[in-house]
Amino acid sequence: MSESAPRRRLLPLTDLVGGGRSRATCVLRCGDACFHPAPNTSGNAYFGDIFQKVVDRRAALRAGAVTAGASAFGFAALAPAHADRDRGGHGHGRDPRLEFRSVSPNNDDKVTVPHGYDQHVVVRWGDPVLPGAPEFDVRNQTAQAQAQQFGYNCDYVGFLEMGDDKALLWVNHEYTNENIMFPGYTDPATADTEYIRIAMAAHGGSLVELERDSRGRGRGRGGRNSGKWKLAEGRRRFNRRITTSTPMRLSGPAAGHELLRTEADPSGTEVLGMLNNCAGGMTPWGTFLTAEENFHQYFGSAPGTPETDRYGLSTSPSYRRWERVEERFDLSKHPNEANRFGYIVEIDPLDPDSTPVKHTMLGRFKHEGATTRLTDDRRVAVYMGDDERFDYMYKFVSAERYIRGRRRHNTGLLDSGTLYVAKLTGNSPAEEIDGTGALPSDGAFDGSGEWIALCTDTESFVDGFSVAEVLVHTRLAADAVGATKMDRPEDFEASPVTGKVYCALTNNSAREPGQADEPNPRGPNRYGHILEIVESGGDAAATSFDWNVPIVCGDPEDDDTYFAGYDKSKVMPISAPDNLTFDADGNLWISTDGQPGSMGYADALHAVPVEGRYRGELKTFATVPVRAEACGPFITPDNKTVFLGPQHPGDNGTFDAPTSTWPDGDFPRPSVVCIWQRNGQDIGK
Template sequence: MANPSPRRTLPLLSAPHSGGRSSLTCAFRCGNACAHEVSNPSENAYFGDIVTEAISRRGALRAGALGALVVSTGVVGVGAAMPAAADPGGTKDHVLGGHGGSGHGNGPSGLKFTPVAPNKLDAITVPAGYDQSVVVRWGDPVVPGAPAFDFDNQTAAAQAKQFGYNCDYVTLFPMGKDRGLLWVNHEYTDEVLMFRGYVDGNAAPLEQIRIALAAHGGSVVEIERAGKTGKWTLVTRGSRKYNRRITAQTPMRFSGPAAGSALLKTAGDPTGRNVKGMLNNCAGGTTPWGTVLTAEENFNQYFVGGNGVPEDQKANLARYGVSTTAAIPSGSRRFDRVEERFDLAKHPHEINRFGWIVEIDPFDPDSVPIKRTALGRMAHEAATTTIAKDGRLVAYMGDDSRFEYIYKFVSKDRYVPGFDRHNRGLLDEGTLYVAKLTGDSPAAEIDGTGKLPSDGAFDGSGEWIPLVSGTRSYVPGMTAEEVLVFTRVAADKVGATKMDRPEDMERNPVNGAVYLALTNNTNRTAAQLDEANPRPSNRHGHILEILESRNDAGATKFAWSLPLVAGDPADPSTYFAGFDKTKVSPISCPDNLAFDADGNLWISTDGNALGTNDGLFVMPLAGRERGFVRQFLTVPFGAETCGPMVTEDQRSVFVAVQHPGEITGATPDNPSSTWPDGDQPRPAVAVAWHKQGKKIGS
């Protein structure tokens, strides 16, 4: 979606791991989640168990949500409702912009570049005719007066003023045509690569732990365009008054229905309304009023003492992936050694204060970040906003873990353009929903081979099930506060659909459809196959397309389909929306998503299980090139591609290069990557552009 206009211009480190991630990444990014038992023990039905109901509803679906989607000719960003839709006839190819159709959305994608070949180079590679450069890297000064980076003489005080470690979600708030504020999440730290001789959190010097706390969070940096090109650089002169670092120790506050709840109260905050810092911020979103929404993901790994919490709290802890048997889980960073709040045996509610969507105003460096409790608590991915037909604000969210769920929030009140004071309260009151999906084909036709069912598509219907609205709970046996703090448990109870690591969700600015990256799930067995997750031991992931009834983000019914089942195109289990698979780029483990103004879907990957570097891909969603996946760039060896973000003028694409060189066995004395400066690997944000100033991809 388009960027909103700003207000003021307006360790198991040697163990093998499934998928393409190194064991080093698994240890530090998510606390070896894939090595533990799945945290969702619910008996919620898989698609294959409820197909009969789906088939009986199929006729109504075709005449409703699916048949109502049209592709508009204009671009609609956040803060604007999608156009009303007329029924174009109901056929799949026509509605979804399929091959050979003659209706709306069959124009050219505008993509003409030669795809980058898969590789294992220690560099960013871009197509012929393009260039790239680093915008900002770990340790670069952010706050005026910050010292220059010194790898062998780091301090927590310096890091709190410098660009943080691993970078994930990226967005740009324009300040005119050639200047803007770049927001970047700092997801997690990898102490093995950050410090020479690091062994583990038990033995680490306390200053290293303090540095790690300061390296989490996010950064606001002012950037400017280099001349008339698509290149962007840091603004290094003047006051840089907007530049800011948010860390794991920045004062924040809670808002919404759970603020002040007993479940959020601790010895350090008996009010349950004030919290220190944010952790493991992964994807995110923006609001129509010009703020960033950043998502706390794998927060569970930072805590110890789960064995010492009261017995009646252990089930909820386990549901969020916290060990309730080990005093100090293997691989712990031991933040509790410098801040006691990370010891759950002493402060059992502290963990409830993480796992939220956090709103931050990039234009006010003195503002207090807000954790919005009305959006629920989970391993949050994204908070992509749009406006429903009746003017209400809608936010889409994933929960990035195996067999977890898809959510959306719909505000009670309507968005009013320009009425900032009113709009700032929209995220505090509304209805939180979770998705239940149903396949429309017989279970026998979903056999794991990749063969499409007899109706020609992996597709079906779905509904958004309400969990909580304000102080009203829709979940029997749970209060509204309990639903918001233990959202996973609430979703279990209402029968939500288990998915394969629901990641980033984005809404197409051209046709209004919503797209979800499902990264992978090697734990899915043949007995658990369903139409939305059609492969066992899903190493490569897929993309889900959601078409809400009447093309209205506020609707509670939707149709869905799978336009992409990722992997090696030669593998019969892959699917590229029916496009000729001999022409597409191989793609594995879709993670973050973005759109350009033409409605092309940009896909970054995390943990390429095909054995080559991760990258950035683009896939048209309409016309004869629907499903024509092409690789636009690759990131350096050992890195993950995050972001991405295409500027409104489509002359630049930003990517966050997360954890370069994060390969098992790598250390500062034996680095597996020297990107970007030829010495120690440093996570960074990079930008790519066409040398002749053309649109990205053209």
């Protein structure tokens, strides 16, 4: 552990439950999913009883990182998060190391950053976004005003450069906590319906224009050396709000199918809004992908069929009672409405009037993210997790190639191709994986895997399922082909240096010791782990891969933790890995969702090298306010700025009795902050 953080035994707080969240967050974010039986009741093996000796270990791995996109608009760096580049010093063929001193574990009601760094709140709940939007008045909120203001909570953060000193920031608004938002709020079944409409308007996403701010303390603050960003002043023509009422288009093979038709939309191609958008990604052609996750909680009175049960849809009225103001959320009256949610949605940041697109070809499940890579022949691969206990990892590979500068062609790439689900096998004897987290005799949790094709846009490979049925009932199709049950696969991210792909497996307290397998080696798995995937030949189009578990999260003092073999006395504790990103040097950054409950201190943003002699040296870069979750994160391509989105601060309080007053000292407001070095150096140095 860092010398700046003295070691102490960290005990869980008794008022937090499930995977480490507060009970309020469990109810409002995912419909109390951890307090219901896991929807996956398939007989798919956990692979704890399977032994497969891998004799063909792949030695020649080619980097497959995403390449830069282009735009006819002439903006700079219209590209995915990080283009493959050689930055020197800590780049290719070197041993990257993070040089900041870890932040100590704490429960402070603020964002805490390392010595030598500074921070700034860029945008907060209620800030005006659209022209003419009123200033925020927390005691006089209206749905009309909220639809023009920055929404509630802030999960995925996307960043698009438009020159040296201009950028666009996209932020998901995952869900709302009405107990904190509204004075005197009590029961959604009887609350003023205007509160429901405000909450509906606070979902979705916001796009805001930013400008670099060279003012402030420290050296190196001017122009490109400044890591501080702020909301742009003057005319902001790209600013946009997406809500639950925004018209969207369903695209891909399932669009128009009878499963997607409703009384309001007999064509099955048009839908209003998006729900519970969690993580996301960016395409090579400069659009944002945003992931609908726990959409099930917004609907009530489901028919209780195998299809609705598999997605956790309630046969009772919904907790949020949105059906009180919009009948479409009552599935007894509109049974297909829920089939129109649970997709990856594409947002064009350069056209404020464009219609967002829900891509059915990427499947329907509780999407956590959508990370893109280019294959060796320049097709587009998209990696996606289904955030539920015992659910699956997916990949899509487009049929056509990405063509730089051909934006119209590229925007159709996600509508045709092949959708896959992952099946993993360990290479250790079953008796060596006993659920305790003890390493097997070969010294690593590792093995091989295959991507099982579910369908193309024209052909289903699952018996009894049409293409449209695979894409609408994707979980059931994946059950049928024997996919591997994982411990809540959330965000994926690919290294810009090696092309290796990483998945955050948040936790799974429901996994019994006898259900442990090599890719999920603990039962129960309270703290989560990180999975590293190496596609065969390094090609994102490969249908086979090797995998290993470089980090088994938890307190380093515990025997069941592992940090890629690094000295555990020199690493920081981590629990509930959620969102991932990389810096340009290839260091993995991990934000958490559940440390307060599992370890007794604030959620955080951690960072760790995944290559070289410092592989596994995990440090804590920032902690977030009381009861907040560390979301985002995003590191700008110039390696100067970290964007972090603390959401649901004070989630166990109420408006009248808050447990957090971050960021302004009065009532909690989910916000996005930027963090940078005061001396102008790169992040992590």
